């Protein structure tokens with residue numbers, strides 16, 4: 001067994017809002033659990049803020065700087081009372097274009113989501129702003145993450161965007177695990193994984209023919225990402 | 228006569244069982260992979276996936292909050308008689324989706340593609356989808372519920388006889404390269420491959436192959452079974468583990484289904500079905516008895532027939 005294979009995962013518990021020292025201490029691949037408030041946002045929220053120029057009706061800078069690309073499985077058991085048994089992230093790369101302004105304007109320190117973003121966004125927007133990216137695990141650990149949610153503190157734009165797209169402000173306790181994908185230096189765990197896998201993966205193509213009919217835009221090699 | 232009340236109750240129960248428990252064949256395969264995985268990150272993720280299955284069952288929560296796109300597969304015995312007929316059956320299935328979306332709860336995922344209007348109940352135009360097949364000499368109704376994630380891991384290509392199996396392998400590897408990086412397919416996944424027919428048929432077959440066969444099941448055609456095994460091996464040698472971390476555990480199984488194709492073509496559809504493999508089946512007999520089971524038994528010899536009868 002190599003050293004790499006013997007490594008175990010370090011678990012870290014953080015209270016929100018986090019300090020810069022908290023974030024500096026995190027290493028790629030650490031498993032983080034969060035305590036405090038986390039607010040959600042995806043297509044609907046970003047398009048209202050950035051395309052329709054509508055500010056949220058509450059000051060989201062006050063929420064502690066941790067945002068989550070997701071929508072929970074949620075039901076309204078009676079008016080204003082919600083049940084959140086399960087929550088799963090949605091793929092973050094789609095929201096990369098909003099990140100530079102979003103992180104800066106709202107003082108975001110932690111972005112949680114599925115699968116991370118491209119390295120240049122980390123270097124250009126995350127690192128200068130002192131922001132890290134945490135990826136959910138799996139990614140469908142809905143039940144485990146559901147256990148970490150104490151309740152819904154507030155919900156913004158529920159009527160306008162529907163349950164799946166609304167901004168949910170969640171109270172969380174030992175909410176995790178999330179793996180450090182982008183650390184305070186703007187390095188990426190997934191980039192390193194890709195680099196390690198590519199050598200082995202490309203060998204499997206040896207001897208396989210190019211296909212007869214090409215597809216327009218088919219210009220990348222199998223060692224590049226498609227987003 | 229199969230009573231409408233029984234259909235509604237069964238469809239509700241199937242949605243609940245699928246969303247929370249999922250089938251044991253998948254859970255067991257993930258457990259085996261976890262034991263054998265040596266890379267620390269991949270092993271950690273597999274361990275958490277197993278914990279999550281247990282948490283969902285213990286707390287009665289959905290295993291994944293992304294409901295995917297809930298749908299049904301109904302296999303109708305040739306002599307089955309359904310109270311109210313097929314239109315009633317469809318209404319009951321739609322009703323069960325709406326009711327369990329609120330009661331489990333499931334995330335209301337289904338929106339109008341342009342206006343993005345959401346009725347918050349996973350019902351809408353062509354939602355939930357109901358697919359049908361028929362079975363001779365039977366008077367029962369089989370219902371299978373599938374909740375499959377909907378965004379990544381599906382692809383289609385027109386290949387040609389000259390591309391052959393090596394071409395198919397290249398396309399398969401391309402689909403891993405596209406969707407296993409960062410774990411976009413939420414692997415370990417079952418990979419369904421549909422070959423032949425028309426574009427829509429091979430895509431439909433790839434979806435059915437991914438969603439409606441149990442892990443470990445081989446195609447009865449020995450040549451196809453051999454190719455299934457080769458593709459499993461290729462996938463698990465790819466270097467990808469769960470979440471796209473280095474590892475050897477990304478492919479739970481490969482299921483291939485074929486349809487007779489145009490003499491000049493070999494269209495191929497590929498579907499990845501994540502480890503949150505929410506499927507569950509039941510048979511309702513003509514005397515209203517309900518038997519739940521985990522094997523959809525969708526691909527019967529009759530369904531795969533190549534003769535007139």
Ligand code: SF4
Pocket residue numbers: 088138139140141291292293294295375376377411412413501502503
């Ligand atoms: S692909 Fe499967 S496990 Fe992943 S988020 Fe979607 S439904 Fe959940």
